[in-house]
Amino acid sequence: MRFVDVALPVPLRRLFTYRLPEPTLLEARGAWSEDVRVGHRVAVPFHGRTLAGIVVETHARPPAFETREVLGVIEAEPVIDRELGEFLRAAADYYLHPLGEVMRTATPPLAAEAVRALSRRGAIARVEDLRGARAARRTQTFVRRAALAAPARLGPRQREVIAVVEARVEIGLAELEALIPGGRAHARALAKRGLFVLEEREVELDPFFASPVEREVPRVPTAEQRTAIDAITAALRAQRGGTFLLHGITGSGKTEVYLQAIAEVRAAEQGAIVLVPEIALTPQLVTRFRARFGDGIAVLHSELSDRDRREAWERLRRGEVSLAIGPRSALFAPVRALGIVVVDEEHDGSYKQEEGFRYHARDMAILRAQRAGAVAILGSATPSLESYQHARRGTHTLLTLTERATPRSLPRVEIVDLTRTGAGPSGDPLLTLPLHRALVETLEAGDQAVLFLNRRGYAPSLRCARCGSVASCPACSVALTEHRKARVMRCHYCDFAAPVGTACGACGAPELVEIGLGTEKVEDHLERVLPSARIARLDRDVASGAGIEAVLERVKRHEVDVLVGTQMVTKGHDLPGVTLVGVLLADQSLAFPDFRSAERTFQLLTQVAGRAGRGEREGRVIFQTYQPSEPAVACAVHHDYLAFAEDELAKRKELGYAPFGRLVAVRVDAPEEGLAESVAERLASIAREQVACVSGEVEVLGPAPAPIARVRGRFRQRVLLKGRDRRPLRAVALAVLTAIDEGLAPARASLDVDPVNML
Numbered sequence: 037m038r039f040v041d042v043a044l045p046v047p048l049r050r051l052f053t054y055r056l057p058e059p060t061l062l063e064a065r066g067a068w069s070e071d072v073r074v075g076h077r078v079a080v081p082f083h084g085r086t087l088a089g090i091v092v093e094t095h096a097r098p099p100a101f102e103t104r105e106v107l108g109v110i111e112a113e114p115v116i117d118r119e120l121g122e123f124l125r126a127a128a129d130y131y132l133h134p135l136g137e138v139m140r141t142a143t144p145p146l147a148a149e150a151v152r153a154l155s156r157r158g159a160i161a162r163v164e165d166l167r168g169a170r171a172a173r174r175t176q177t178f179v180r181r182a183a184l185a186a187p188a189r190l191g192p193r194q195r196e197v198i199a200v201v202e203a204r205v206e207i208g209l210a211e212l213e214a215l216i217p218g219g220r221a222h223a224r225a226l227a228k229r230g231l232f233v234l235e236e237r238e239v240e241l242d243p244f245f246a247s248p249v250e251r252e253v254p255r256v257p258t259a260e261q262r263t264a265i266d267a268i269t270a271a272l273r274a275q276r277g278g279t280f281l282l283h284g285i286t287g288s289g290k291t292e293v294y295l296q297a298i299a300e301v302r303a304a305e306q307g308a309i310v311l312v313p314e315i316a317l318t319p320q321l322v323t324r325f326r327a328r329f330g331d332g333i334a335v336l337h338s339e340l341s342d343r344d345r346r347e348a349w350e351r352l353r354r355g356e357v358s359l360a361i362g363p364r365s366a367l368f369a370p371v372r373a374l375g376i377v378v379v380d381e382e383h384d385g386s387y388k389q390e391e392g393f394r395y396h397a398r399d400m401a402i403l404r405a406q407r408a409g410a411v412a413i414l415g416s417a418t419p420s421l422e423s424y425q426h427a428r429r430g431t432h433t434l435l436t437l438t439e440r441a442t443p444r445s446l447p448r449v450e451i452v453d454l455t456r457t458g459a460g461p462s463g464d465p466l467l468t469l470p471l472h473r474a475l476v477e478t479l480e481a482g483d484q485a486v487l488f489l490n491r492r493g494y495a496p497s498l499r500c501a502r503c504g505s506v507a508s509c510p511a512c513s514v515a516l517t518e519h520r521k522a523r524v525m526r527c528h529y530c531d532f533a534a535p536v537g538t539a540c541g542a543c544g545a546p547e548l549v550e551i552g553l554g555t556e557k558v559e560d561h562l563e564r565v566l567p568s569a570r571i572a573r574l575d576r577d578v579a580s581g582a583g584i585e586a587v588l589e590r591v592k593r594h595e596v597d598v599l600v601g602t603q604m605v606t607k608g609h610d611l612p613g614v615t616l617v618g619v620l621l622a623d624q625s626l627a628f629p630d631f632r633s634a635e636r637t638f639q640l641l642t643q644v645a646g647r648a649g650r651g652e653r654e655g656r657v658i659f660q661t662y663q664p665s666e667p668a669v670a671c672a673v674h675h676d677y678l679a680f681a682e683d684e685l686a687k688r689k690e691l692g693y694a695p696f697g698r699l700v701a702v703r704v705d706a707p708e709e710g711l712a713e714s715v716a717e718r719l720a721s722i723a724r725e726q727v728a729c730v731s732g733e734v735e736v737l738g739p740a741p742a743p744i745a746r747v748r749g750r751f752r753q754r755v756l757l758k759g760r761d762r763r764p765l766r767a768v769a770l771a772v773l774t775a776i777d778e779g780l781a782p783a784r785a786s787l788d789v790d791p792v793n794m795l
């Protein structure tokens with residue numbers, strides 16, 4: 037009799053043992069008669085359901101209890117090979133997360149029909165049924181405005197749809213639906229009323245392969261690039277692995293270093309993984325990889341259908357494709373003979389998964405590379421302090437690119453001190469006179485500008501003129517943001533919306549006053565004070581996925597003079613016509629209740645400044661700020677990463693925060709405030725008891741309400757476990773986890789190892 041230990045996607049940190057049926061029986065059920073091996077995905081019965089899990093061990097040791105039988109094998113080949121399997125076990129162990137859930141994150145989704153087949157006992161899906169041919173093209177419907185005036189009687193969702201279509205000029209119905217649930221149906225209804233025009237067009241299914249790219253040859257590296265490439269090549273040839281931190285200023289040609297290192301790996305018939313923060317924001321990177329290596333690349337972006345994701349995944353597993361590019365989940369790509377893992381913009385917060393299996397893709401990339409004997413390259417203009425400190429201590433090898441690869445030097449940065457500068461013609465204090473003048477000069481020269489403000493909507497909050505209370509979400513402790521064109525007040529946490537004009541919730545007064553400035557209002561102001569300029573906006577209200585590129589393409593074609601946007605405009609786009617970058621409120625993110633707020637501010641400012649002057653003409657950057665002498669702002673003005681890092685590292689050291697200390701956050705939430713408090717209190721006291729039993733220092737901070745104390749009707753509490761060394765911290769975390777595993781319903785609690793989001 038043979039048994040398998042299976043990792044199931046259930047919130048229990050243990051494996052489950054099942055009996056293997058006789059081979060003939062498996063065959064009779066339509067599965068493969070060959071041996072079930074480690075890494076195979078199998079269907080098993082679990083509390084009345086059928087679940088798909090991964091075989092982690094096969095053995096002949098009968099367990100003490102009655103075992104049930106494996107129903108069948110889902111794919112002919114193991115879906116997780118040894119290298120990946122061992123890495124996933126290490127990752128599950130590091131994050132104290134159930135292996136089955138980790139493995140589910142790392143394996144391709146099962147098609148709906150396959151899952152249905154699995155739920156009928158004995159019927160085993162064949163891998164052929166899970167695939168199916170990939171349609172290369174499909175028709176998509178696009179929508180545009182037809183009439184100019186909107187009729188008076190429209191619902192809030194319809195207004196939102198109109199606002200988005202206006203902002204985008206043209207948008208695909210699929211993207212509209214992604215931005216506004218129900219948007220597709222509304223657009224069709226509005227087309228019937230003559231307000232919209234619909235047009236069907238053939239589009240490439242995969243936007244990243246929509247147009248052919250011309251092949252290019254490697255560039256002659258600059259001296260600094262040469263040094264970096266040589267160091268990486270030497271490590272690759274020696275097959276000794278190692279992690280490199282590639283610190284290169286914006287535009288220094290980090291991508292060329294990745295490309296040449298990967299070319300080396302491919303020449304040795306090994307595979308590569310390239311992680312990018314948000315792939316929709318960096319379509320150009322994919323283009324450059326295609327230009328260098330051809331179309332044999334798996335781009336694992338979020339808009340792939342399950343079937344296409346599976347197909348890409350299969351091609352990698354079979355070794356037909358050896359290069360995977362994608363956001364954090366591409367970390368798990370089944371690339372064969374992994375030779376290199378590149379993490380571009382390694383400092384980016386989106387590498388942290390914030391729900392379920394809360395892993396950090398950068399940290400896990402290092403781990404995976406290490407275990408596979410591969411090289412890891414972390415690239416950034418503004419390395420995370422964790423990575424920089426590793427480089428200082430010699431754990432990572434530091435490679436630096438101090439000059440731009442093109443003749444343009446870094447742009448000049450000017451400060452506008454908001455405490456002593458007046459408003460320009462718009463009257464808004466954040467659209468100052470110096471910024472207005474700079475805009476006018478830029479437009480007169482025929483150049484383009486980018487304005488960055490990290491707040492979408494029209495007015496970030498609304499206050500009652502009579503009683504002074506701020507309109508807030510009924511389910512979350514956050515203010516409602518006014519979206520004027522859509523005429524709604526919206527919660528950015530749960531999407532609750534109320535029509536603008538709703539009376540004050542506290543006193544019933546009809547009048548609410550707008551407070552502050554959002555990107556929509558900036559756009560509005562600019563349209564008024566710069567009537568001949570073409571203004572466009574890029575934020576989550578108007579674009580998602582491939583649509584982001586559509587907006588950027590318009591900027592590149594110079595159909596837009598001024599682009600206003602949130603963080604989306606700060607990423608690595610190459611917009612050669614942009615000579616002016618304005619940051620409306622440089623210290624905006626400094627006030628966040630988070631020990632990384634200064635670091636994030638510095639990174640954001642440096643990245644957005646790097647968007648200016650990438651083309652023929654010199655760039656110019658304006659930081660508007662109330663705190664010009666804050667190191668995060670002052671160092672960004674001088675493009676001085678090292679000064680910022682030294683200053684900030686000294687502060688972190690004093691406070692014992694990363695990279696000098698570790699945190700585990702215990703997140704608790706419950707439908708009642710009192711319950712959240714008492715559960716958090718209990719978990720904190722369990723942690724404190726455990727602290728007494730471990731050798732090594734661990735501090736237990738809290739419990740305290742989370743900075744955003746309520747979200748979606750649930751009250752949130754935090755306990756922070758803080759320590760220098762991993763071992764004692766882990767012991768304390770495990771004690772808390774044991775209590776969590778026993779169940780806290782209706783309260784919930786989870787651990788977040790190395791937390792990033794402190795809200």
Ligand code: ADP
Pocket residue numbers: 255256257258261284285286287288289290291292441442
């Ligand atoms: P980074 O990723 O460091 O911001 P990029 O890789 O985008 O920089 O490079 C900036 C620009 O410099 C790109 O247009 C790129 O094609 C160009 N470039 C990079 N390396 C070289 C080189 N060795 N010679 C000429 N141009 C280069």
Ligand code: ZN
Pocket residue numbers: 509510511512527528529530531532748
């Ligand atoms: Zn809400």
